[in-house]
Amino acid sequence: MKKWLVLLTALTFSAPAFAYLDPGSGSAIVSAVIGAFVAIGMTVKTYWYKIKSFFVKQDTAENEEAESAEKNENSQEQRK
Numbered sequence: 001m002k003k004w005l006v007l008l009t010a011l012t013f014s015a016p017a018f019a020y021l022d023p024g025s026g027s028a029i030v031s032a033v034i035g036a037f038v039a040i041g042m043t044v045k046t047y048w049y050k051i052k053s054f055f056v057k058q059d060t061a062e063n064e065e066a067e068s069a070e071k072n073e074n075s076q077e078q079r080k
Contacts, residue, residue, distance in 0.1 A: 044051070
């Protein structure tokens with residue numbers, strides 16, 4: 001009962017907004033929101049390797065040496 005009284009009071013004493021949003025305005029707002037998500041996605045895609053390298057370990061020279069050594073061992077085992 002108390003909720004209904006608060007709702008009725010809020011609807012009765014609300015001030016007029018003097019605003020109108022037509023379907024074109026709503027469409028423009030939806031387009032802007034979609035465009036913002038696309039822009040964020042393209043920015044992340046563009047800078048993905050820089051972002052990834054920030055969080056990944058920086059021992060690339062050591063990893064390359066270890067990978068090449070493993071490849072050599074695997075190729076030698078396959079020859080046998």
